[in-house]
Amino acid sequence: MTLYLSVAIIVLIFVVIFQIAKASEYVSILKGEEASRQQNNKINGFLMVAFLVLGFIGIYVCNEFYYGKTQMAQGAASIQGQKVDEMLFVTLIITGIVFVITQVLLFWFAYKYQEDTNRKVFFFAHSTKLELIWTAIPAIALTVLVVFGLRNWFFFTGEPPKNAMVVEVTGKQFGWIFRYAGKDAIFGKKYYKNIDPATNSVGIVWDDKYAQDDILTEQTMYVVKGTPVKLILGSRDVIHDVGLTHFRLKMDAVPGIPTTMWFTPIYTTKEMQEKTDNPNFQYEISCDQMCGNGHYSMKGIIQVVDQEEYDMWMAKQKPQYFTAFPEKDPTAVPVVADTTAKMAVVKM
Amino acid sequence: MSHEAALHNHEGHGYDDHGHHEHHDTFLTKYVFSQDHKMIAKQFLITGMVWAVLGGLMSVLFRLQLGYPDASFPWLESILGKWAKGGQITPEAYYALVTTHGTVLVFFVLTAGLSGTFANFLIPLQVGARDMASPFMNMLSYWFFFAASIVMLSSMFVETGPFSGGWTAYPPLSALGEASPGSKTGMDLWIIAMALFVVSSLLGGLNYITTILNMRTKGMSMTRLPLTIWALFFTAVLGVLSFPVLLSGMILLIFDRNFGTSFYLSDIYINGVGALSNEGGSAILFQHLFWFLGHPEVYIILLPAMGMVSEIMSVNSRKPIFGYMAMLGSLFAIAILAFLVWAHHMFVTGLNPLLGSVFVLLTLLIAVPSAIKVFNWLTTLWRGNIRFTPAMLFAIGFVSLFISGGLTGIWLGNAALDIYLHDSYFVVAHFHIVMGVASMFGMFAGVYHWFPKMYGRYLNNSLGYIHFWITMAGAYLIFWPMHYQGLAGMPRRYFDFSIWESFKQFAELNRFISTIAMIVFATQILFLINFFYSIFKGRKVTVLNPWESNTLEWTTPINPGHGNWPGEIPEVHRWPYDYGKDGHDFIPQTTPVGEDESGTH
16 A cells, blocks of 8 residues: 555656646746756756765765774774775875865866856867876876885785694685694695585595694684784685675685685784674674675684684694594594493493 | 769768668668667667666665665565565575676666667767668667567576576576576576677677778768767777677586586585586686676776767867867777776786786776866866756766766775775775766766757756756765775675674665665656657757757758758868857858868867
């Protein structure tokens, strides 16, 4: 019912606007083309300036409302992120100046030079000097931005420091799998045809001696504050993208072609919760490449902790090899013995 | 006769000296299978409008989901059926809507609807030709587009749904029906539609190039061409050189989908299906092929708008376009650079960083010709005598949007920032402003300006003003705040943000944007009413040259027949921008240069 009502109202509004517009056309014919054109020029000339002024007020209001909700207000959580933020501000200032100048000129000229029967236009078709000036100035400004940008780009995409910890990240529809290399610090080989969703979600080749201490976790990845982390990215099915908003980085996870990225987190999750005054704060991994119908829910979590906590967490992890082959797990046997012992106690 | 022929040969441009012979047109040959470039232009325009309404409606539907993720609208179920069970759009439907909205707006509206319409309409009229070089090919171009439209439309009604993997159609998602239901039959139809579309745009493009190069009237040297024609020329060149690459990418995709090849596929394990046998392909290869078209495509969309804006601004400022040669040079520079920047869409695909840096440099280089264009438009307005026709308003709006969206391109083109902003709402804001809305404004400007030539009647001015101001304000209200969402890292193509601690703070803003989007959409309906009403009932044009313009199309009769000029094609003696020269308000191109006239541009 409300639907029909709203459609009826819209139709009514259309009819009214349309009738007014038609009537104004008759009026303008009566007034003469010249006179109505002058009137239209006045109205639209005024609206041009009004739009400019209201536009700038709107920009200010928008900024007041929403700046606090952006990542900029929160601050970056990695060394790389700080560089990105710094560069964002430099770019904002340069483009902002150009924006204000050009928009003001555009709308001001439109207002100032609206038709006036007494004005003789200035036949000005060409000026090499002016054209050279506004070729050179953007070129110089852009050179600054390019130099600045590329320095950061090569830093971001360059080799991580030697002490970096390495985590392998695999995307799948719709979640994330993390692999740690274990005690030997070398990842075992993997081959996608070995994938078994229950026990071997990334297709580790168990015969490889480096593979047997590899640790797999899902959804949550642990990293250490202050230690560079290198991520080796891959995908099991379609292209995903590891989006790290708080660290200001992202990189695609492509099936068959490994990619890498690295960053140094500077705040633990706890510190960030206090900093943002939000007890629910999490470093979220968002999938930033359209990957299917569950794309919007493909969330991972990065827990940034200090070394001590990390070591405690790591100590609790069991190599995936023993999940795949429980009978080979040396710690599993005592557990079985334990329960039988307990049962024995009960029996007694 | 021989004397005349000799004259023409001397000029180097053959042209048909005789008025067009009267055809006995039936309804079918006049309105359906027409070979008259003006009718074909109208066919492109109206088909484009149909698609614009459908594409716009899709955006309203998915904005409904984004603005009101928890609400349910029972009427949605009655129009979308199982795609909106219980009145809530499903993720499948959401992604299908987003994908189709993108595909349709980019290709069917802003490529076919914009350059198809105005290249067809303006090229013969402004260069002084009776029709296109090959009217038959021109007709085929439209009908291939029509066929593409039908196939695309039909893809929306298949059981498994239309393609839903984004308009960029990256494999493996687009290659594997197992990965997404939309990648089943819907994707096959999508590829077929796109292939037909490529054929259409090639047939059109070759025709435009040939006509511009070979069929200019006597005296119409290349540097006397209006900037519209130059823009359409570069557009056609871009299309002819880049669309075949897209087609080749699509053909490989068809092979991967249906014939077991592995161009794009490698090391894939699908949940519930198991490991696929494909090995050794590269998913990134498709992205190179796609963006080799995809980036020039942006300029295919933008250049015609730039050309029309240049023309309309000059006419309505009563002042020559400033820096004709610089405008032309910057068009040329943009056209060249368009082919050298495609990988800036791929900074985060694992691209070699050194290669990436080259693409950063070339991408930011585009800002230079773009800046030249903006400053030249501003100088064109300076000390002019501006008439605010609706066309002029849209032209000014275009420049404003082009500045706003162009400047954010400098952010995104810098790889070190793109690595943060890529695929976020910042990108959505950027390309909608600079390519989507700006080009749409160029198209509106063109329609308002040339409507009197198309139909011999005027559009209603007041409706035009209302249309402009609401759309202009709406465009900024919708897309400006999206920059903030992008700076919060909010990813695009998300069905729902409520589960994300980092992105859920914008619920209220999303509602606001959705509301404005609906108002702006309704305003476009107002334009359509104006358009179709005015075709039949608009105020009649009574003078040959209502805008007091210099270009050749205004020397034709008010309702030109097939062949455009009843008598001889007029000869051209000057460039098209002699406005306000030597105290004359305007001097048409057909006026010979006077003896005491001051020097040309």
